[in-house]
Amino acid sequence: MNKQKLVLVGNGMAGLRALEHLLKLAPDQYEITIFGSEPHPNYNRIMLSSVLAGGADLNDIVLNDLDWYAGNHIQLHLGHTVTRLDTERRKVYSDKGAVVEYDKLILATGSNPFMLPLPGADKEGVIAFRSIQDCQMMMETSRSYRKAAVIGGGLLGLEAARGLLHLGMEVSVIHIHPYLMDRQLDEAASRMLQSELEAQGMKFLLSRSSESILGRKRVKGLRFSGGETIDTDLIVMAVGIKPNTELARGAGIEVNRGIVVNDNMETNIPGVYALGECAEHRGISYGLVAPLYEQGAVLAKRLAGAPTDGYHGSVTSTKLKVSGVDVFSAGTFIEQEGTRVLKFQDEISGVYKKLVIHEDRLAGAVLFGDIDDGAELFSIIKSGESIKGREKELLLGIPSDARNISSGNNRLMQMSNEEIVCGCNGVSKGTILEAIQEKDCTSVGQIKACTKASASCGGCKPQVEGLLQLYAGDKAVSAKEGICGCTTLTRDEIVEEMKRMRLMSVKEVMNVLGWDTEEGCTKCRPALNYYLGMLWPEEYVDEKESRITNERFHANIQKDGTYSVVPRIYGGVTSPAELKKIAEVAEQFEVPLVKFTGGQRLDLLGIRKENLPKIWEALDMPSGHAYGKTLRTVKTCVGNTFCRFGTQDAIGMGIRLEKEFERLNTPSKVKLAVSGCPRNCAEATIKDFGIVAIDGGWELHIGGNGGVHVRATDLLCVVKTEDEVVEWASAFLQYYREHANWNERTSNWVERVGLGSIKQALESHEERLALQSRIQAALAVTTDPWKQIIEEPELRKNFESLSGAKVEQ
Numbered sequence: 005m006n007k008q009k010l011v012l013v014g015n016g017m018a019g020l021r022a023l024e025h026l027l028k029l030a031p032d033q034y035e036i037t038i039f040g041s042e043p044h045p046n047y048n049r050i051m052l053s054s055v056l057a058g059g060a061d062l063n064d065i066v067l068n069d070l071d072w073y074a075g076n077h078i079q080l081h082l083g084h085t086v087t088r089l090d091t092e093r094r095k096v097y098s099d100k101g102a103v104v105e106y107d108k109l110i111l112a113t114g115s116n117p118f119m120l121p122l123p124g125a126d127k128e129g130v131i132a133f134r135s136i137q138d139c140q141m142m143m144e145t146s147r148s149y150r151k152a153a154v155i156g157g158g159l160l161g162l163e164a165a166r167g168l169l170h171l172g173m174e175v176s177v178i179h180i181h182p183y184l185m186d187r188q189l190d191e192a193a194s195r196m197l198q199s200e201l202e203a204q205g206m207k208f209l210l211s212r213s214s215e216s217i218l219g220r221k222r223v224k225g226l227r228f229s230g231g232e233t234i235d236t237d238l239i240v241m242a243v244g245i246k247p248n249t250e251l252a253r254g255a256g257i258e259v260n261r262g263i264v265v266n267d268n269m270e271t272n273i274p275g276v277y278a279l280g281e282c283a284e285h286r287g288i289s290y291g292l293v294a295p296l297y298e299q300g301a302v303l304a305k306r307l308a309g310a311p312t313d314g315y316h317g318s319v320t321s322t323k324l325k326v327s328g329v330d331v332f333s334a335g336t337f338i339e340q341e342g343t344r345v346l347k348f349q350d351e352i353s354g355v356y357k358k359l360v361i362h363e364d365r366l367a368g369a370v371l372f373g374d375i376d377d378g379a380e381l382f383s384i385i386k387s388g389e390s391i392k393g394r395e396k397e398l399l400l401g402i403p404s405d406a407r408n409i410s411s412g413n414n415r416l417m418q419m420s421n422e423e424i425v426c427g428c429n430g431v432s433k434g435t436i437l438e439a440i441q442e443k444d445c446t447s448v449g450q451i452k453a454c455t456k457a458s459a460s461c462g463g464c465k466p467q468v469e470g471l472l473q474l475y476a477g478d479k480a481v482s483a484k485e486g487i488c489g490c491t492t493l494t495r496d497e498i499v500e501e502m503k504r505m506r507l508m509s510v511k512e513v514m515n516v517l518g519w520d521t522e523e524g525c526t527k528c529r530p531a532l533n534y535y536l537g538m539l540w541p542e543e544y545v546d547e548k549e550s551r552i553t554n555e556r557f558h559a560n561i562q563k564d565g566t567y568s569v570v571p572r573i574y575g576g577v578t579s580p581a582e583l584k585k586i587a588e589v590a591e592q593f594e595v596p597l598v599k600f601t602g603g604q605r606l607d608l609l610g611i612r613k614e615n616l617p618k619i620w621e622a623l624d625m626p627s628g629h630a631y632g633k634t635l636r637t638v639k640t641c642v643g644n645t646f647c648r649f650g651t652q653d654a655i656g657m658g659i660r661l662e663k664e665f666e667r668l669n670t671p672s673k674v675k676l677a678v679s680g681c682p683r684n685c686a687e688a689t690i691k692d693f694g695i696v697a698i699d700g701g702w703e704l705h706i707g708g709n710g711g712v713h714v715r716a717t718d719l720l721c722v723v724k725t726e727d728e729v730v731e732w733a734s735a736f737l738q739y740y741r742e743h744a745n746w747n748e749r750t751s752n753w754v755e756r757v758g759l760g761s762i763k764q765a766l767e768s769h770e771e772r773l774a775l776q777s778r779i780q781a782a783l784a785v786t787t788d789p790w791k792q793i794i795e796e797p798e799l800r801k802n803f804e805s806l807s808g809a810k811v812e813q
């Protein structure tokens with residue numbers, strides 16, 4: 005069979021989604037050619053905001069790599085812009101001389117950012133935020149310049165501004181209206197948003213109309229009507245988009261605001277289709293991915309000759325992707341004639357909710373501060389069902405069990421398999437079910453890895469969780485199994501019983517809670533020992549024999565049975581005298597290897613067990629705890645002490661934190677880092693608790709990991725003073741101590757419990773102080789283990805006869 009020729013113009017998210025569907029439906033029907041102006045394979049444009057804000061890497065956002073095109077036998081013309089269409093002869097022409105014939109043509113040329121035609125708009129340093137190139141330009145600019153102005157306080161402008169703040173720039177957002185995100189929020193929600201963003205360091209100039217851009221070759225400032233000016237080294241225009249219709253218009257295809265299409269995504273010219281941001285369907289051009297994905301599914305069916313009801317338009321929802329701020333908006337968000345409005349506002353906890361109701365149906369919603377119900381409300385809006393009698397419940401919060409599994413009449417169950425659950429990534433219910441039922445995914449994390457659902461804005465997470473609970477059946481139950489083979493009790497049940505019955509020893513816990521084994525095992529014994537120490541810091545006597553090998557000997561066992569010694573060097577700052585002493589000890593004990601660790605400390609390797617106390621004595625330095633489930637190191641950059649970019653004293657902050665938390669027992673090892681500016685030389689965003697200085701304050705990040713599964717941190721909050729850093733760090737670490745499973749790193753814990761729940765737990769000042777006082781009580785009873793062993797002959801004796809210690813994982 006002769007294949008038909010299909011040409012796609014526009015290598016973006018909409019066009020490629022349609023092709024992906026088509027290749028599934030009719031893999032051999034077409035010989036496919038794609039033209040794309042950008043020099044990259046199809047990438048996730050929405051993730052550019054995360055790239056700018058440090059939450060993702062450019063390499064992570066590619067959706068279809070070059071192998072995908074090759075594997076599907078697609079002729080790809082990257083860096084080619086199609087400049088002419090001949091719809092009579094059915095040919096497309098690119099700027100680089102390629103000419104390709106088609107039987108069917110898809111236009112998916114997206115949008116162009118709207119650039120205000122201000123005098124001076126052509127100067128260097130005036131850009132949009134649309135592509136990888138724009139993103140790279142902002143990153144590069146932040147290395148040499150300090151001030152940025154973003155024109156437009158909509159979704160894109162605020163996400164750009166957050167990214168620029170992260171890059172260390174001083175950012176002003178200029179907005180033409182009196183309040184931000186006027187296309188998605190009402191004034192009350194917008195004001196709350198503004199104050200949150202101000203707390204993060206953003207400055208706002210509202211009700212300003214930009215008049216001209218100042219500077220010679222490069223932008224130097226911005227003038228507003230009325231004469232007011234501001235200095236700036238960069239201007240990002242984010243004032244909306246306009247469908248890219250030039251090519252279609254030039255070919256005589258009907259164009260209004262966008263390329264006009266019918267319900268089959270067909271233009272007025274036979275064989276020519278359009279979808280995505282460039283298209284206009286029933287008078288609407290969409291600027292979000294969910295509708296584009298829906299259009300893609302319809303177009304694919306149409307091209308494959310499969311039955312389809314056609315595309316009938318979309319109701320949209322948005323979620324601002326700015327770390328630390330939760331905003332959701334869907335449908336009609338401003339009261340209109342014939343609508344009823346219900347509002348809830350709690351200024352203290354910063355929560356605002358508004359429902360717009362039309363004839364007993366939910367027409368729209370705005371949520372600020374607590375957006376857990378967003379996905380569910382959106383689904384109710386789309387279904388058009390009556391909410392009579394349930395209005396208050398919907399406003400005040402859907403109980404999580406009702407959100408996930410309610411008896412019988414459950415919306416998640418009723419959803420068809422084609423319905424999209426994750427709008428950002430176009431993941432349908434069917435795909436998630438496949439992941440659960442055929443690929444054995446039993447957690448949201450696994451579903452995310454498998455399908456990308458919940459991987460972008462995170463707004464669909466409650467629904468993904470709900471589907472998991474509904475469809476994983478026994479497998480989901482098995483996730484709740486006991487902490488080890490000796491018991492069926494979970495960590496939470498054990499800790500609860502320890503508290504309730506004031507259980508005080510490992511043996512007692514095993515007896516009272518009916519352990520299946522007499523002595524427990526290498527999993528439960530150290531876990532119980534940790535939980536008891538955490539609950540009763542003053543009364544509980546640590547059980548040395550329940551500790552893992554390294555913690556029993558206060559040194560890391562190596563593969564040849566020798567140990568390593570890492571003395572504490574606060575903040576990684578040492579002195580000539582200290583270095584001399586370490587060198588002398590290394591010589592005296594003929595230490596085979598002296599090496600810097602990844603955490604900026606000195607490691608003396610190859611020490612025999614019997615020499616450990618002698619070396620500790622000779623060093624006369626505190627233990628660096630490089631071996632334990634405890635605070636390891638606080639890595640620092642030089643900060644403003646020497647570095648010309650530094651805005652804060654990173655070294656001082658790091659030393660203070662290391663002195664504050666050394667010797668702390670934690671569920672798993674904990675690493676901190678402090679960077680003196682957003683250049684982040686101390687790599688704080690892959691630490692358990694990372695501190696990054698910004699102008700006038702500190703960003704506090706949590707849950708990072710640079711190990712096997714690299715995870716970048718989530719932004720917890722932004723604070724102004726060093727005391728606040730210590731308060732938040734204390735509260736976070738204590739909350740982690742009290743809630744994580746033994747041996748669970750903060751990265752896994754944050755993923756498991758969700759950033760939102762941690763933020764909520766720490767948001768009250770009183771609660772933070774209570775956590776801080778509990779961590780101080782735990783720290784108060786700790787002593788330096790090396791010193792204790794050196795001074796107590798009984799303990800020291802243990803080291804003389806040690807042999808054949810077992811390495812435990």
Ligand SMILES: Cc1cc2nc3c(=O)[nH]c(=O)nc-3n(C[C@H](O)[C@H](O)[C@H](O)COP(=O)(O)OP(=O)(O)OC[C@H]3O[C@@H](n4cnc5c(N)ncnc54)[C@H](O)[C@@H]3O)c2cc1C
Binds near residue numbers: 039042160248291
């Ligand atoms: C920073 C940012 C964050 C966003 N965040 C979100 C979000 O959180 N949620 C959401 O739903 N949406 C978000 N969006 C919007 C979303 O990314 C777009 O709606 C979506 O990418 C549009 O897809 P598209 O394929 O229609 O257009 P595009 O992605 O613009 O793709 C069109 C492609 O066609 C190419 N092209 C154009 N003309 C030609 C030609 N003549 N020849 C060859 N190639 C051509 C363009 O170079 C482009 O690569 C965001 C957008 C940005 C910029």
Ligand SMILES: NC(=O)c1ccc[n+]([C@@H]2O[C@H](COP(=O)([O-])OP(=O)(O)OC[C@H]3O[C@@H](n4cnc5c(N)ncnc54)[C@H](O)[C@@H]3O)[C@@H](O)[C@H]2O)c1
Binds near residue numbers: 160163179185
């Ligand atoms: N999280 C998300 O869903 C997300 C994130 C980024 C972008 N996007 C999408 O990308 C597209 C572009 O986003 P956008 O924010 O540029 O568009 P937008 O139209 O949503 O917002 C533009 C904002 O700029 C303001 N504005 C207009 N003229 C101005 C002027 N002269 N001076 C100052 N302000 C002015 C408008 O009042 C409006 O609030 C949209 O379709 C948006 O939905 C979505």
Ligand code: SF4
Binds near residue numbers: 650654683
């Ligand atoms: S050393 Fe510290 S202060 Fe200097 S650029 Fe790096 S992160 Fe910024």
Ligand code: FES
Binds near residue numbers: 425457458459462
């Ligand atoms: S809806 Fe944004 S990640 Fe799923």
